[in-house]
Every structure is written in structure tokens, then in C-alpha cells.
Amino acid sequence: MPDGQAFLEVKDLKIHFPTDDGLVRSADGLSFKLERGRTLGIVGESGSGKSVTSLGIMGIYNKRNSQISGEIWLDGDEIVSAGQETVRKLRGNKLAMIFQDPLSAMHPYYTVGHQIIEAYQVHHNVSKKVARKHAIDMLGRVGIPQPDRRVDDYPHQFSGGMRQRAMIAMALVNDPQLLIADEPTTALDVTVQAQIMDLMHDLQAEFNSALIVITHDLGVVAELADDVLVMYGGKCIEYGSASTIFERPEHPYTWGLLGSMPRMDRPTQDRLVPIPGSPPSLINLPQGCAFSPRCAYEPQTGGLGTTVPPELVRAGGSNHLVRCHLPTEERQRIWAEEVKPKLEAQ
């Protein structure tokens, strides 16, 4: 491994889909790093390209309808340029993924056990009996009661929370070093959400894996993440440590996300202040800054916001990047004087 390279290093990752209406730039020049034992949270509204990015890292894309470029280094190996068969052998083994809706993500016609056994046997040349023992063991570890009996149940016989636990068991069955969780708790109710997040946290510590949590819920990120990447329209618009993003965010979009974040410690009535407007179409991104049509501070850019796309540049904090035309001091002033007091007063 070259000196100083992180366990996972993504460089200028682009995933584009040519369609009849034009080129969909679902992921457009993403770069980030992640070490084992650490957690990266990727946040953004629906359609910002979070799932496309995670599937891209997993190597799940159809070469016939997508274009992928950039580099993904995992433990010293580059995956984008690697052969499909090489990536397939890593998939589910060294890197694994948990999906949003555990009911539709499991095959309705196979037992939970069968699906975990299958995941184990693809990468381990063992008998079904051994794999089954392993599957039962895994189900027990993710907190399924009576795993030796539940192993023969079908997904529809599990509750939502148990299904997600089973999905986690399936993803972790091969001790992956990188785990990607795409909205792992969105489909679950609040109490179960908390349990699943605790579970993922504990398991990550136990396996010392790198974890990417994808969500549009900053609450989940606050709970789990060490670093945070905020996505907007397929691009990274702010990137930094979790403490930086929560305490000194510099992008107006991140401010908006923080404002719309559900807070456990606040009465529920007045907690949600949605960001005005809707996410951009990835085909006809607005001229200049993609966020400009929804940005309250756009007039302060002196016309730059609607004409020139901003670059991702260093911001106030250490290892803190932001994509915004406002001068750093101005952003810090707005945050400290205008936005933060408002959020705290909420």
C-alpha cells in the first residue's frame, strides 16, 4: 500500500447515466477517505446520488447504461479498473452492503437462513452444514431470539426490525472490512431505529470495519459518524469531521439540513423547517451553483452564484471542505450570528 493511503480512498468518482433526455450526473467528482474502525456519514436529500454512489463502490452498475470514472482504492487495490470477476469476489466478502427496505431486499421465496448461507458459501468453500451453523451464529449475534429456529423462517415471517437485523447478519457473515449501510433505518419505526443503530455501532467496534452510513437523517449521522459528507445534486458540497459539520457548518444547504433535523430533545411541533424548493434535476443542473435557486444568501455572491459553478475549497475547520461562493469569513459570520441562534431557539 502506498504511503499514507487510507483504507478506503475514493478519488474523483463519477457515475453518469446517458439517457434519452440527457446525461444524468448522479455522482459527479466525489472524493473521500475512510479508515477502518471509522464511520463516514453521507447525507443529502432524495435524488442527490447517495445510493448510486454506494452501489458504485460495491461495483454494482451496468456497464451498458452507465459511465463510471475515477478511482476507488480499497486496502491498496483499485476497483474501478479491476475486472468484474475480481470485484465480484470482493463483494459481500471484503465489502458488504445493507439496504433500506429489508422486506423487498430479501428474496420472498427463500428462508432467511438460506439467504445467509448462500452469502457465506459464495465466498467460503464449506458444506451447507457448516455454513448453516455460521448463519445461526450470526443471527444470534445480531440479536434474533432463538436463532436456531428462526433460521428456517421466511422474510415475511419476521418483523421489520428483525428483518433488518437479518440483513445485517447477512452482510456481516463474511466479516467485511467495509460496510455500506444505505438508509438502514428509514423503513423502521423510531424505537427500532435506535436499536438498529446501536447494533451497527457495536458490531462495527467488534469487527473494526469501516462503515459508510447513507441517510437523509442527520440524527443518524450525529449518532454514528466520525466524518460527514454532504451531497447535493451528485456533488459533495461540504465535507468534514462530524464535530465540524455540526458545530461550524459553512454551507447554506447544510444549515438547511440542520434546521430540518428532527431533535429528540425538542417538542415535536416546531422541529421541522424544510429547505424551500426542491432538489435539482440532475440533467439540467442550474447554471452556476446547483443550490443557488434555493439559497437565501445567493444575492450576496454578487452574481457569481448563478453564473460560475463553485469549487470545493478549504473552509474554516481543519480538513473541512466546502463548495460555496461566499467568502469564508462571511459564512462563519452568518452561521454564528444568524443561523446558529435561530436553530438553538427552535
Place this chain on the structure above:
Amino acid sequence: MITYIIRRLFAAVVLLFIISAATFSIFYLVPRLVGSTPETLATRYVGRAATPETVHLIAEKLGFYDPIWLQYGRWVKGIFFGADYDLGATVEHCPAPCFGYSFITKTPVWPDLVDRIPVTLSLAIGAAILWLIFGLSIGTLSALRRGSFLDRAAMTFSLAGVSLPIFFTGMIGLLVFSYKLGWTAPGGSYTDFTESPSAWAYALLLPWIVLALQFSAQYARLTRAGMLETMGEDYIRTARAKGLPERDVTVKHGLRAALTPILTIFGLDFGLLLGGAVLTEQVFSLPGLGKYAVDAITNNDLPKVLGVTMMAAFFVVIANLIVDLLYAVVDPRVRLG
């Protein structure tokens, strides 16, 4: 699961009764609508030479004056206990299961049916194997290579296959492969499997292909549509995320799910075919149930038509029953509620 099976079985029996009553009523009413009387019906059994008194007597003995439900009851009773047909000069016994007695050939219908079932069964099973193999694989490949040359060629071809009628493809097939090239058997050369398996297969080869051609085309389209849908499901993405080889993803996860609705249609198609592949049997002169039905209709032999219709209904109901039960095997959500 057991209660499910019992419920299904019970429903199938009830359905068979309803179908038999409806069929019987139709065959009772239709001749009367076109002007037949109990006497004209009885004439068929005793011949035109008989005097009106004899005819009247026979019509009475055969119960043609009785109300419809009584006649139906007698017919059903015959199925279980056999029946006697008093034709004045002779009393013909029709042993159980008696599905009627033909007044034209002067034979019970049931043995005829039993003779013909193997022919139709041979035709249907052979064709089904062929069309499942070709239909499923072509459909799957088409779905995976959607929009490719192969997909477009297969779909054009299958559109042709669906729209060309059997009597056309069958005739062309006979003309080219049997008479011009001599590769396949000419029509009317059916031999029993027990007599000579090779002659049996030789005679059935072209009918199998012609019948399978039409169904393969239909099944290829069904499979393609099903696969396009299932391959976009979340669980396919999960299967890929596990690192399964693409072939397992396609077959074990994609096709497995796409097969379920196809199974239903297959059950229906197969059941219908067992009732007589009418066109195919006619074109190739195969002595199966379909040809039997056509001959019976041509000769106005009502008891035979009624018998073969009941047989066909029976096959469809049984095929449906089997599909329902298979569904429970295939889809755990049905089995386990």
C-alpha cells in the same frame, strides 16, 4: 397446509359438479332449441325403421320425457354405478364409469376416451417440455439483453409464432418436412409408445414442434416481461451485493421469482391441451381427444361430445388444482399465510 389442500380439493369437486351440470344442461337444451324432441332423440338409438310406438316406448325407457334434473341425476349415477340402455331389442350395459352411450357406434363413451387419453397426453407432455425449454430460455436471454439484436430478433420471431395459426404452421411443416424432405412422419402415423417408442416419437416429432412453436413464442414473451420486472427488484440488487455470480443471480433469484406467474398460465394451458389439442390433432390426424371431439361433433354424436367435454373440463379443473397446490410449494407466503 393440510387445510389448504382439503379446501382446494373440496372446491375442485364442487366446481366439477357445477361444470357437469352446466354442460349437461347445454347438451340437453341445445337439441331441443333446434327442434329435436324426445322421439327424434330416441330414433337415433333404434333406427328410422322403427314404428312411432316403438320410438315412443324407447324414449320413455331411456327417460327422455323426464325432467332435466332427473336425467342429469341418472347420468351422474351412471358415472359411479354404470347404466343400462334399454333399446327395446337389446339392453346395452354401460359399465361404470359410464359417461354416456353412443347411439351411432353403439358403444359406451368411456373406453373410447381411455383409448385416446395417451395420445393427447403424449402430444401435450412432449410439446410442453419443448416449449418450456425454449420459451423460458429465449425469454430470459431476451430480458437480459434487452434491446439487443438477439432480443429484437427473438421478439419478432415470437410475434410471428404467436400469430401464425397451428393449421398453417402444421400444414407447412407437413409439406416441407414430411413430404418434401422426408425427415418427419406423415400425418396419421401415430403408434403407441408401448408398441414402439421410436415410431411413437417419430410420429409425434413434428406435432410437438408445431405445437411448441406457438407456445414457446407466447412463453418467451411472458418470461421476458416477468424477468424484466423481477431483475429490477431490490432482492436482485441484494443478490449481487452478496457477490453471487451473475448466472446465479439470474436463475436462482430472478427466474425463480418470474416463474411463479408463468406456472399459473402453464397449468391452464396444459389442462386445456389435455382436453384435446384440437387443431394439432386434426392437422396431423392424431387419434387423441381433440380429434375425437371433432369427429363426434361432425357426426352429431351428442353422448360422445358430452363425454369428451366433461373430460376436458376435468383436466382443466385438475390442472388448476395442481397449480394451486404447487403455488403453495413455490411461494411460502401462500403456504404460511
